[in-house]
Amino acid sequence: MHLLQSLPNLRHLRAFSLTARHNSIKRAAAEVFLSQPAVTQAVSKLESEFGETFFTRTPTGMYCTEYGNVLLHRVDRALATLASIAIMPKGKARADAARDPLTHLTSAHLRTMIAVADLGCFETAAETLQISKTSLLRTVRALEFIFGTRLFLRSANGIVLSAGGDIFARHAKLAVREIESAREEIEHMRGNRIGRIVIGSMPLARVDIVPKAVARLLNRLPDLQIRILEGTYSGLMAGLRSGEIDVVVGALRTPAPYPDVEERELFSDALSIVVRKGHALTRQRTVSLSDTIGYPWIVSSKGTPTRDLFHAVFRSRALMEPKRILEVSSNVCMRASLLASDRIAMVSRRQIMIEEESGLLEVLPLELPDTARPIGLTLRSGWAPSLAQKILVDELVEAAAEAPLIRTAGKHVKRTRKVAFPGPE
Numbered sequence: 001m002h003l004l005q006s007l008p009n010l011r012h013l014r015a016f017s018l019t020a021r022h023n024s025i026k027r028a029a030a031e032v033f034l035s036q037p038a039v040t041q042a043v044s045k046l047e048s049e050f051g052e053t054f055f056t057r058t059p060t061g062m063y064c065t066e067y068g069n070v071l072l073h074r075v076d077r078a079l080a081t082l083a084s085i086a087i088m089p090k091g092k093a094r095a096d097a098a099r100d101p102l103t104h105l106t107s108a109h110l111r112t113m114i115a116v117a118d119l120g121c122f123e124t125a126a127e128t129l130q131i132s133k134t135s136l137l138r139t140v141r142a143l144e145f146i147f148g149t150r151l152f153l154r155s156a157n158g159i160v161l162s163a164g165g166d167i168f169a170r171h172a173k174l175a176v177r178e179i180e181s182a183r184e185e186i187e188h189m190r191g192n193r194i195g196r197i198v199i200g201s202m203p204l205a206r207v208d209i210v211p212k213a214v215a216r217l218l219n220r221l222p223d224l225q226i227r228i229l230e231g232t233y234s235g236l237m238a239g240l241r242s243g244e245i246d247v248v249v250g251a252l253r254t255p256a257p258y259p260d261v262e263e264r265e266l267f268s269d270a271l272s273i274v275v276r277k278g279h280a281l282t283r284q285r286t287v288s289l290s291d292t293i294g295y296p297w298i299v300s301s302k303g304t305p306t307r308d309l310f311h312a313v314f315r316s317r318a319l320m321e322p323k324r325i326l327e328v329s330s331n332v333c334m335r336a337s338l339l340a341s342d343r344i345a346m347v348s349r350r351q352i353m354i355e356e357e358s359g360l361l362e363v364l365p366l367e368l369p370d371t372a373r374p375i376g377l378t379l380r381s382g383w384a385p386s387l388a389q390k391i392l393v394d395e396l397v398e399a400a401a402e403a404p405l406i407r408t409a410g411k412h413v414k415r416t417r418k419v420a421f422p423g424p425e
Contacts (some may be wrong), residue, residue, distance in 0.1 A: 007176060008049060010107045012042040013075045017052065019043055020072045023061035046071075050186060067186055072124040074182035077384060078175040087146075087173050087209040104146045110172045112193045113151070116171035120158040143168075170242045177243035181386050188387055195388050196225040200236035201329040202250025204269065204375060205225055207350050210249055212402075213395035232329070233304065240380060246389055250398060251305045256378065264377045266400035269373035271309060271346045273364045274356075276339055285363050289317060296324035298334050298345040308320065310346050318369060335361070346371070375400070 009030070018028035019039060029039045047054050054068030079412055083102045104254075115125035116136070122301055126136040144151050151165035161169055183193035196219075201210045214219055229236065229245060233253070239245035241260055254277045273292065281287050281295070300306040314321045326343065328334050331351055336354075338345055346368075355361040377396060385393065 007107045007111060008085075008179065009042070009293040010110065010377040012046050012104055013179075014079060014102075016040045016046050016071060017079060019055070019062055019336050020064050020068065023063060025062060025191065038176050044322065050183070052186060067189065070185050070189065071182050073384070074178045074185070078178035081171050081175045081178065085168055105259050108139055109143050109146075110176060112136055113143065113165075113172050114176065116140070116152060116159060117161055117165065120160065122159060125314050141285060142248065166250050168229060173242040173244060181384075184388070185386055192223070193221040194223045194225075194389070195386065196227070196243045197392055198227045198239070199233065199250060199392070200229050200234070200239060200242050200245040200248035201252075202230075202236070202248070204251065204350050205249035206331075207353055208232070209266075209396060209399045212399040213392060216395045216399075217388070220391060223389055233299075237378070240378060243380070246385075247393065249397070250375065252374040252376050253376065254374055260381050261378050262381050263374075263375040264379065267374075267398060268372045269348050269350065269375045271306065271368055271373075273366050273368070274347055274349075274352055274361050275364060276336060276342070277359055277362050279342055281364055282343075287366060287367060289313070290319055292344050292364075293320060293322050295324045296326065296341070296343045298328060298337050298343045299328060299333055300334075301329045304312050306346065309373065313346070313368060318367060318408045 003369075003374075007263060011034075015028055015032050015034065015038075019025055019033050020030055025039050025043075029036045032039065049066070050071065050172060052067040053065055054071060055062040055122060056065055079102065082105060111129055112125070115128050116122060119125045119128065122136055122140075123133055124227040126133040129136065140152065147164060147168065150162045151168060152159050153162050153165075154160075180196075187194050197263050199210060199214070209226060214228070218224060225323065229239065231239075236245060236248045237258060240248050241258060246308065250290050251269075254263060254265075256263050275281055281291060285290065287353075311321065322344075325336060328337065334347065335355060336346055337343055339355070349356065352361050356363065377393065
């Protein structure tokens with residue numbers, strides 16, 4: 001929440017946007033219901049805060065500079081995000097707020113909403129924002145009055161978001177991320193290649209695609225701050241949809257389960273059946289899938305693509321599923337369990353690349369062509385990536401295309417097709 005304390009005044013941003021739209025302080029003041037000196041002061045404060053001149057002032061009007069156009073693009077996206085919030089039950093909000101809740105929102109509202117949503121506690125949120133709990137609760141009540149609905153609910157584990165609160169918190173974070181992107185882009189224009197990128201990485205992507213792409217990105221922009229987050233698919237999607245994660249890399253869930261994300265396939269990856277070196281099945285001349293049923297297995301968590309394919313493989317061959325199953329959610333735990341036992345797992349060979357090349361794990365000669373699943377990127381719909389984010393996407397595509405081998409159970413096949421991937425708009 002490092003941006004929250006320095007989030008510009010929301011009304012100043014709106015005044016700036018209207019001034020740019022009308023090329024006029026006078027017309028902006030009339031629309032935002034402020035005096036002309038107030039709008040002039042709002043614009044001047046933004047210029048002082050960002051350290052740049054956003055308008056060329058001429059006798060015929062106010063015209064955006066190059067820096068002003070960058071800020072305007074992000075401010076308009078942020079305001080549009082906030083204006084799109086639709087959580088008010090009919091008849092419960094006051095009439096003027098129902099027409100345009102954006103006119104009543106302030107930066108303090110956004111800071112409060114995000115802090116409480118992230119921390120799940122009014123007291124901790126107040127401490128983080130360096131305000132009293134009474135002041136914070138007053139802001140919460142004002143927000144609930146504006147939107148005509150409860151935003152937070154009490155539970156045994158603390159404060160949780162209501163359905164409306166979840167919508168508002170997500171949109172608030174997206175709006176804040178747009179302003180943060182404006183700051184980063186302005187710094188890039190000054191020659192300061194700074195900023196932050198957060199990548200959500202699922203198991204297969206962590207082996208080589210993400211590390212290679214990140215290394216190349218940092219070679220080009222060494223001052224970037226990059227975080228690679230691991231987690232469940234639902235957790236990574238929540239971060240992506242709220243702007244806390246910029247891109248998620250890994251197995252796709254086609255079709256995408258959320259209307260506000262889009263998926264872009266990089267390649268298709270099939271699963272293999274893996275055991276430790278010296279396993280009894282590796283000494284058999286021929287091995288069938290039915291031979292594995294009597295052994296204990298390691299499987300991924302329910303609801304994951306790999307777990308679904310595990311069930312589908314046995315079902316499609318009319319075979320009974322193994323009874324002794326160890327369910328794990330960690331790729332590290334899966335590999336460790338394979339190495340320490342006679343268990344069997346169905347995984348991508350890319351996930352065990354190091355162990356296989358070291359001779360610790362072996363792949364049984366069983367072809368599973370029906371386990372191919374798409375691997376790629378999940379992005380927010382309508383995402384407007386910064387320069388650094390565009391470079392990251394390009395490097396991720398390149399790293400996936402350069403993967404030297406598509407490995408199957410019995411052979412190594414050279415990758416011959418480079419994936420066509422349109423860049424973000």
